[in-house]
Amino acid sequence: MKHADEYRDGRLARALAARIAHEADPAASYHFMEFCGGHTHAISRYGIQDLLPGNVRMIHGPGCPVCVLPIGRIDAAIRLAERPEVTLCTYGDLMRVPGSHGTSLLKAKAAGADIRMVYSTTDALRIAEAEPEREVIFFAIGFETTTPPTALAIKIAAAKKLKNFTIFCNHVLTPSAIQNILESPDVRELGRVRIDGFIGPAHVSTVIGSQPYAFFAEEFEKPVVIAGFEPLDVMQAIMMLVRQVNEGRCEVENQYTRAVKPEGNERAKAEVAEIFELRKSFEWRGLGQVPYSGLRLKKAYAEFDAERRFDIGHIEAHDNPACECGAILRGVKKPTDCKLFGTVCTPDTPMGSCMVSSEGACAAHWTYGRFRDHVREAS
Amino acid sequence: MTVKTYKRKLDIKNGRVDLSHGSGGRAMMQLIADIFHEALDNAWLRRGNDQSAFDVIGGRMVMTTDGYVVSPIFFPGGDIGSLAVHGTINDIAMAGARPIYLSAGFIIEEGFALADLKRVADSMGEAARDAGVPIITGDTKVVERGKADGVFITTTGVGVVPDGLDLSSEKARAGDKVILSGTIGDHGVAVMSKRQNLTFETDIVSDSAALHQLVAVMVGAGGPSLRVMRDPTRGGLAATLNELAHQSHVGFRISEEALPIKPEVAAACDLLGLDPLYVANEGKLVAIVAPEAAGDILAAMQAHPLGRDAAIIGEAIADDHHFVQMTTSFGGGRIVDWLSGEQLPRIC
Numbered sequence: 001m002k003h004a005d006e007y008r009d010g011r012l013a014r015a016l017a018a019r020i021a022h023e024a025d026p027a028a029s030y031h032f033m034e035f036c037g038g039h040t041h042a043i044s045r046y047g048i049q050d051l052l053p054g055n056v057r058m059i060h061g062p063g064c065p066v067c068v069l070p071i072g073r074i075d076a077a078i079r080l081a082e083r084p085e086v087t088l089c090t091y092g093d094l095m096r097v098p099g100s101h102g103t104s105l106l107k108a109k110a111a112g113a114d115i116r117m118v119y120s121t122t123d124a125l126r127i128a129e130a131e132p133e134r135e136v137i138f139f140a141i142g143f144e145t146t147t148p149p150t151a152l153a154i155k156i157a158a159a160k161k162l163k164n165f166t167i168f169c170n171h172v173l174t175p176s177a178i179q180n181i182l183e184s185p186d187v188r189e190l191g192r193v194r195i196d197g198f199i200g201p202a203h204v205s206t207v208i209g210s211q212p213y214a215f216f217a218e219e220f221e222k223p224v225v226i227a228g229f230e231p232l233d234v235m236q237a238i239m240m241l242v243r244q245v246n247e248g249r250c251e252v253e254n255q256y257t258r259a260v261k262p263e264g265n266e267r268a269k270a271e272v273a274e275i276f277e278l279r280k281s282f283e284w285r286g287l288g289q290v291p292y293s294g295l296r297l298k299k300a301y302a303e304f305d306a307e308r309r310f311d312i313g314h315i316e317a318h319d320n321p322a323c324e325c326g327a328i329l330r331g332v333k334k335p336t337d338c339k340l341f342g343t344v345c346t347p348d349t350p351m352g353s354c355m356v357s358s359e360g361a362c363a364a365h366w367t368y369g370r371f372r373d374h375v376r377e378a379s
Numbered sequence: 380m381t382v383k384t385y386k387r388k389l390d391i392k393n394g395r396v397d398l399s400h401g402s403g404g405r406a407m408m409q410l411i412a413d414i415f416h417e418a419l420d421n422a423w424l425r426r427g428n429d430q431s432a433f434d435v436i437g438g439r440m441v442m443t444t445d446g447y448v449v450s451p452i453f454f455p456g457g458d459i460g461s462l463a464v465h466g467t468i469n470d471i472a473m474a475g476a477r478p479i480y481l482s483a484g485f486i487i488e489e490g491f492a493l494a495d496l497k498r499v500a501d502s503m504g505e506a507a508r509d510a511g512v513p514i515i516t517g518d519t520k521v522v523e524r525g526k527a528d529g530v531f532i533t534t535t536g537v538g539v540v541p542d543g544l545d546l547s548s549e550k551a552r553a554g555d556k557v558i559l560s561g562t563i564g565d566h567g568v569a570v571m572s573k574r575q576n577l578t579f580e581t582d583i584v585s586d587s588a589a590l591h592q593l594v595a596v597m598v599g600a601g602g603p604s605l606r607v608m609r610d611p612t613r614g615g616l617a618a619t620l621n622e623l624a625h626q627s628h629v630g631f632r633i634s635e636e637a638l639p640i641k642p643e644v645a646a647a648c649d650l651l652g653l654d655p656l657y658v659a660n661e662g663k664l665v666a667i668v669a670p671e672a673a674g675d676i677l678a679a680m681q682a683h684p685l686g687r688d689a690a691i692i693g694e695a696i697a698d699d700h701h702f703v704q705m706t707t708s709f710g711g712g713r714i715v716d717w718l719s720g721e722q723l724p725r726i727c
Binding site for chain 1 (some may be wrong): 638642649652700702704706707708709710711712713714716717719
């Protein structure tokens with residue numbers, strides 16, 4: 001195994017930091033949104049903020065699949081898992097996402113539901129094969145990166161004629177969410193969020209390529225730089241964004257050339273297109289209903305759709321009114337603007353989804369960055 | 380005329396533990412004799428009492444107890460048996476004490492293979508002999524299938540604290556140096572690599588080891604300059620430093636660059652989405668020491684095989700919030716917070 005040290009080199013980081021400081025116009029300020037939770041995590045984990053000049057601000061975007069899952073979908077998953085015949089397979093970080101009335105998958109598991117943590121869809125398939133008497137449901141979530149493996153699992157299940165395997169599909173699409181943010185009143189009319197450019201997704205872009213972002217650069221006149229998840233990738237992307245702003249350019253640039261091609265991964269896209277179709281609308285936490293932003297299984301694969309096999313219906317559920325996850329996911333508020341942050345809401349007792357996943361803005365700030373709040377307080 | 384009762388030998392190769400092995404009858408006696416006494420043999424066990432008598436050495440004594448439920452029970456670099464010896468010896472040693480005796484309690488699941496039980500017992504015996512700390516009393520229970528997972532072991536240890544030494548978790552002071560005895564994350568990653576749903580190819584082995592001899596060397600070099608020692612097991616280095624920060628009412632500032640981490644462990648953690656700071660160790664210690672003695676203690680540690688990679692990784696600072704702060708090798712700052720939730724269940 002080769003380690004990624006060369007993308008975390010402190011010496012190179014300091015050199016890049018000096019260049020950003022030199023090129024950023026002290027009379028201007030720069031507000032960039034990193035869409036992905038992976039970038040949010042890298043920024044916090046490596047303390048990138050400390051290496052940026054004060055007039056370059058990063059705004060955390062909604063690109064954390066766990067965070068954007070609306071509470072009703074968690075409730076639905078819990079309801080599914082509580083059926084005696086069901087084994088629900090899920091990624092670990094979904095376990096602690098709060099549902100309505102203080103419930104969570106973790107609590108449902110403790111109360112007796114058969115919920116198992118898996119690392120991949122193939123684990124879930126293996127369980128379905130090994131335990132034919134169980135109805136195995138895979139809690140499928142994520143952006144374009146995790147969709148191809150789910151598609152593949154469906155194909156394998158179909159080839160093996162598995163009758164006891166379904167997915168609870170919550171796959172969502174990145175470009176629709178970016179468009180939703182750019183069209184939101186917060187950005188367009190009210191001017192509550194200033195976004196001068198985007199750091200584009202790393203892993204998502206390996207699948208969808210860089211082409212889908214051209215629309216944002218042109219239509220909304222926002223520069224986009226696709227970047228890898230390593231800290232030097234992020235630093236370099238910030239420098240490229242600063243340059244675009246300084247030069248008045250709005251282009252899609254690709255910092256992550258070692259993995260992202262303009263057309264993306266054709267094969268993965270084809271697999272997804274074969275299995276999934278667009279939902280007319282899908283609910284996102286924070287963004288509300290976003291048209292054509294979610295996927296579901298095509299009719300031909302309906303037998304693998306847990307929503308069709310088990311009648312769960314639509315569950316209407318609302319976030320805790322004091323929780324600011326929604327505004328935080330849109331970039332309107334910072335974690336510290338939320339009254340719950342660090343008081344009743346911590347990673348140990350999360351009230352909102354942003355405090356659960358390590359990619360969530362609140363969890364990242366709490367876990368890595370909150371000492372800065374106290375430094376500010378003291379000075 | 381006396382009739383010699385026929386006694387069927389324990390079929391260690393193919394046999395399994397059944398409920399009769401915990402019932403108090405002959406089967407249990409045979410299990411204890413053929414497996415445990417055989418493996419752990421010493422003068423105390425040979426007397427066959429329900430307890431063992433020993434002379435009190437005098438001075439201050441320490442006592443600790445710890446349960447072991449690691450899964451899988453055999454992992455690269457060790458198993459639940461050696462772990463149960465090392466872990467409890469280390470808890471004793473963290474007081475600066477010399478461990479003298481251990482006890483061992485076994486909860487065995489019906490159906491557990493006798494061959495595996497023997498392997499575990501043999502490994503315990505070997506670990507105890509290597510450490511020079513005999514297991515002088517024990518207990519065996521068998522529970523129905525499904526009520527345990529293979530075997531769970533609880534060990535208790537007693538030890539003696541050298542005169543003039545009083546290590547305790549509230550004693551770290553601002554300015555003290557933080558010494559780490561070697562690379563972090565080895566145990567957790569080694570165990571993870573053998574988890575059923577996660578098997579991956581790696582040469583990483585657990586660091587499971589008894590640290591009392593390393594501690595003896597440190598006591599010799601530092602004496603009362605040793606303020607606190609703790610072995611960063613569950614929750615890793617992060618949990619240990621956070622606990623000590625709260626108990627001593629200080630903060631810590633550590634340097635990521637100074638942390639000894641094997642490249643293969645770092646790579647495996649990357650792959651699994653883990654942070655080595657939170658991954659369990661079973662043969663490492665953290666020592667908070669008076670700054671003026673840090674150099675001597677470090678040199679003594681580095682001269683010992685179990686402290687070869689020892690390093691000063693940071694220092695205690697005055698901080699009302701008791702944060703553990705880290706300067707990343709990237710050049711920024713971050714907190715090293717408590718672990719939230721359960722990163723790796725049943726790691727020890």
